Amino acid sequence: MKYSYYPGCSLEGTALDYDQSIRKICRILDVELIEIPDWNCCGASSAHMTDHEIGMRLPMRNLLLAADANHDILVPCAACFQRLKAADKTLRENPAYWDVKEYAPAYKIIHISTFLAQPEILASIKEKVSHNLQELGIACYYGCLSLRNPRVTNAINWEMPDTMEQIVAAIGAKPVSWSHRTECCSGSLTMARPDIARKLVGDIVTAAKKAGAGAMVTDCPMCQANVESRQAPDGARGAELPVFFITELIAAALSGTYSAKQQKVHLVSPVVLSRVIDNAAIPANSASAAIGKEDSV
Amino acid sequence: MDKNCISPDERSEKFLRKLKTRNIDVQACYQCGRCSSGCPIGDYFDLNVMEVVRLAAYGQEERLLQSHTIWLCAACETCATRCPNEIEIAELMDVLRELALRKGILPAEPRVPLFHKAFLGSVGRWGKAYEIGMIANYKVKSGDLMGDMKLGMSMFLKGKLKLVPHSIEGKSEIREIFSGKGKEYDR
Numbered sequence: 508m509k510y511s512y513y514p515g516c517s518l519e520g521t522a523l524d525y526d527q528s529i530r531k532i533c534r535i536l537d538v539e540l541i542e543i544p545d546w547n548c549c550g551a552s553s554a555h556m557t558d559h560e561i562g563m564r565l566p567m568r569n570l571l572l573a574a575d576a577n578h579d580i581l582v583p584c585a586a587c588f589q590r591l592k593a594a595d596k597t598l599r600e601n602p603a604y605w606d607v608k609e610y611a612p613a614y615k616i617i618h619i620s621t622f623l624a625q626p627e628i629l630a631s632i633k634e635k636v637s638h639n640l641q642e643l644g645i646a647c648y649y650g651c652l653s654l655r656n657p658r659v660t661n662a663i664n665w666e667m668p669d670t671m672e673q674i675v676a677a678i679g680a681k682p683v684s685w686s687h688r689t690e691c692c693s694g695s696l697t698m699a700r701p702d703i704a705r706k707l708v709g710d711i712v713t714a715a716k717k718a719g720a721g722a723m724v725t726d727c728p729m730c731q732a733n734v735e736s737r738q739a740p741d742g743a744r745g746a747e748l749p750v751f752f753i754t755e756l757i758a759a760a761l762s763g764t765y766s767a768k769q770q771k772v773h774l775v776s777p778v779v780l781s782r783v784i785d786n787a788a789i790p791a792n793s794a795s796a797a798i799g800k801e802d803s804v
Numbered sequence: 805m806d807k808n809c810i811s812p813d814e815r816s817e818k819f820l821r822k823l824k825t826r827n828i829d830v831q832a833c834y835q836c837g838r839c840s841s842g843c844p845i846g847d848y849f850d851l852n853v854m855e856v857v858r859l860a861a862y863g864q865e866e867r868l869l870q871s872h873t874i875w876l877c878a879a880c881e882t883c884a885t886r887c888p889n890e891i892e893i894a895e896l897m898d899v900l901r902e903l904a905l906r907k908g909i910l911p912a913e914p915r916v917p918l919f920h921k922a923f924l925g926s927v928g929r930w931g932k933a934y935e936i937g938m939i940a941n942y943k944v945k946s947g948d949l950m951g952d953m954k955l956g957m958s959m960f961l962k963g964k965l966k967l968v969p970h971s972i973e974g975k976s977e978i979r980e981i982f983s984g985k986g987k988e989y990d991r
């Protein structure tokens with residue numbers, strides 16, 4: 508399976524570890540990622556919020572660069588995904604307006620969780636799990652931009668998505684049922700109005716804890732950085748929830764390791780995951796073999 | 805009372821035409837309020853989302869461009885998603901912000917457009933967002949030098965901020981985009 512891959516700027520900076528975990532699990536799942544050559548920033552919220560023409564032309568350049576290869580485009584960042592989808596729709600409608608002769612590629616633009624929750628990928632993940640993350644109660648947090656607006660994203664369940672719950676269940680962890688899965692964390696405002704970000708993140712984390720979650724998982728690099736960094740209002744440490752990337756959890760469950768280097772990049776202590784990995788002494792797929800051994804002892 | 809009067813004489817036809825070319829059908833609003841009730845930032849707005857849509861339908865451009873709301877909207881798209889008439893409300897906010905900037909109207913939340921400018925400045929220069937450069941630029945321009953200092957240091961020490969910008973090959977294409985390609989046609 509070959510995919511064009513658009514990492515986006517965050518995955519070269521604050522979310523570098525997101526990129527690494529994606530490449531790692533794709534190798535294990537036998538998915539070949541071909542990075543779009545010389546890709547540029549999609550403009551994120553800042554471009555479309557202040558300049559329509561720039562907000563469209565930046566992602567369009569990436570689409571045109573991917574057109575030759577014509578593989579489906581895998582996008583891990585929710586904001587990049589939404590901007591590429593918006594540009595793709597606009598360009599298909601009227602290429603001449605955007606100085607493009609023709610544009611009717613066969614490729615689809617796919618966000619990472621939708622990709623991972625496809626039945627055959629999910630089955631492959633399940634099969635390759637070496638350590639079940641069974642004790643971990645997880646709040647799957649989607650945020651905004653992989654879902655909304657559905658006229659742009661083509662999301663199927665934009666109010667009640669379940670792709671991450673399916674993935675989390677496949678690696679043996681327990682997705683909790685909770686209220687704020689698709690609420691906005693105000694990532695685009697976090698620099699200019701941290702007070703608003705703290706309020707929104709506070710509400711989200713409180714809801715996740717109330718539902719019994721020991722950690723959160725997301726598929727958006729802005730949400731990950733914002734929710735980890737804005738949740739301790741008065742420096743109250745210890746009560747925070749770590750926010751994992753969905754691929755970080757999968758990588759840990761498949762490989763059975765959670766490296767110290769990976770743990771270090773979290774702003775909130777992710778020790779809960781290493782504890783679960785350590786306790787998952789009986790590898791999922793050899794549970795019966797282990798029982799057999801016990802008998803012989 | 806006078807202050808709240810809206811006169812058809814003050815209607816901006818140009819603004820209404822702009823909304824039409826972007827397919828933002830504000831006239832379709834029947835004031836159900838789903839947009840306002842779902843808005844996560846609504847508590848901080850001076851005009852609630854439904855008021856923004858209504859004022860837009862009345863062509864009340866000036867009041868809208870001076871509002872805090874257009875800058876505090878986080879573009880989460882909850883309003884447009886839930887609108888029963890599929891009015892592109894988040895795009896309406898985009899149009900309003902762009903108009904305010906083009907007209908040089910003093911933004912009610914100056915730090916927000918400063919952040920966007922710093923972000924896009926780094927994209928225009930390198931073709932990709934360069935976080936440290938962008939944050940430094942924003943801090944200097946906004947005067948908010950000390951805010952988030954601890955967070956910034958902690959991210960830096962954790963290796964989350966790269967020291968050198970990643971530059972792309974096709975920078976001339978990016979420059980062309982930023983120099984206003986397309987806008988020759990007055991759009």
